[in-house]
Amino acid sequence: xxxxxxxxxxxxxxxxxxxxxxxxxxxxxxxxxxxxxxxxxxxxxxxxxxxxxxxxxxxxxxxxxxxxxxxxxxxxxxxxxxxxxxxxxxxxxxxxxxxxxxxxxxxxxxxxxxxxxxxxxxxxxxxxxxxxxxxxxxxxxxxxxxxxxxxxxxxxxxxxxxxxxxxxxxxxxxxxxxxxxxxxxxxxxxxxxxxxxxxxxxxxxxxxxxxxxxxxxxxxxxxxxxxxxxxxxxxxx
Amino acid sequence: xxxxxxxxxxxxxxxxxxxxxxxxxxxxxxxxxxxxxxxxxxxxxxxxxxxxxxxxxxxxxxxxxxxxxxxxxxxxxxxxxxxxxxxxxxxxxxxxxxxxxxxxxxxxxxxxxxxxxxxxxxxxxxxxxxxxxxxxxxxxxxxxxxxxxxxxxxxxxxxxxxxxxxxxx
Numbered sequence: 001x002x003x004x005x006x007x008x009x010x011x012x013x014x015x016x017x018x019x020x021x022x023x024x025x026x027x028x029x030x031x032x033x034x035x036x037x038x039x040x041x042x043x044x045x046x047x048x049x050x051x052x053x054x055x056x057x058x059x060x061x062x063x064x065x066x067x068x069x070x071x072x073x074x075x076x077x078x079x080x081x082x083x084x085x086x087x088x089x090x091x092x093x094x095x096x097x098x099x100x101x102x103x104x105x106x107x108x109x110x111x112x113x114x115x116x117x118x119x120x121x122x123x124x125x126x127x128x129x130x131x132x133x134x135x136x137x138x139x140x141x142x143x144x145x146x147x148x149x150x151x152x153x154x155x156x157x158x159x160x161x162x163x164x165x166x167x168x169x170x171x172x173x174x175x176x177x178x179x180x181x182x183x184x185x186x187x188x189x190x191x192x193x194x195x196x197x198x199x200x201x202x203x204x205x206x207x208x209x210x211x212x213x214x215x216x217x218x219x220x221x222x223x224x225x226x227x228x229x230x231x232x233x234x235x236x237x
Numbered sequence: 238x239x240x241x242x243x244x245x246x247x248x249x250x251x252x253x254x255x256x257x258x259x260x261x262x263x264x265x266x267x268x269x270x271x272x273x274x275x276x277x278x279x280x281x282x283x284x285x286x287x288x289x290x291x292x293x294x295x296x297x298x299x300x301x302x303x304x305x306x307x308x309x310x311x312x313x314x315x316x317x318x319x320x321x322x323x324x325x326x327x328x329x330x331x332x333x334x335x336x337x338x339x340x341x342x343x344x345x346x347x348x349x350x351x352x353x354x355x356x357x358x359x360x361x362x363x364x365x366x367x368x369x370x371x372x373x374x375x376x377x378x379x380x381x382x383x384x385x386x387x388x389x390x391x392x393x394x395x396x397x398x399x400x401x402x403x404x405x406x
Contacts, residue, residue: 016251016252017249017252020249020252020255024256028259028263032263032266032267038271039275042275042278043278044281050275050278053271054275057272057275082260115252115253115256116252119257122253
């Protein structure tokens, strides 16, 4: 977080950020390990781990089902669950583990990088467009942009763009600000033992708050994604 | 500060691809590892609960039916028992009356036959005593007569007897 140039490399003409890749891989591994550990020995009468997993599944299914009615949400349940788990783990990852090597962050919250959050946002929007076209057909889908009047076309297009932008930037901003403040507090702690204790307490409080923010933002992201998708798969009046 | 932000000079398209790819792979793996079994299990459970509720309802209806049947049968049994007791009582009453009647008849029979016996014995005793009296009187008479009957008289008697014999012929 000290603002150094990230370590990058080029492959097939594409630029890759090593820190992001490591962080994403860690987040994926944590989610996978968590889900794998909780889903062993599934029984009709759930044990502790199974209960936790089923609660999470019920929770995300509830988010998705509350905004998307009907048969589409069956497939979207998995999507919502994966999205929620990935974002919540990614949000909290930087709070538990933050590795800077000579100013280059190698392990951090992947969601504190706008590229990652905007990509997630872009995926949601693409999915919304895709499901909209599948449900309503090309004609019905694109006619939705002309409603309620033809003059609403630019507004609707602009709204689509702002949805994409706000969805990604909201998550990015919340997580980045959390990490940035943590970095500043850590920097403060070098001042001396008294300041160190003060910074320690402050850091503790801010980490707790960031955990809260991270969970809320994961929930918000999945909820808003579901809402955007639901608005694409029904005909506007 | 963040030269790699979208507004900055560089856009890491590779990262975008990496995020998409890792997200899709993560989704696929979760589907294989957990989603299918857990969804199936939850579906099974909700099915089981639904069927349990149905069967509980069914068995409750059955139990109510059974209770009603039992109640009716109990009522019927009680009525039957009452009937049996009543019949038994009536039978007992009849039998008692019959026994008393029989006893009374027998007693009167016995009484009458006893009376008859007594009468007969009395008659017999009377007859015997009459006979005894007769023979006794004859004896007495004989004794008296044998003392006072002389030869003539005897002769007269014998004659009259013989005469009587002749007449009889």
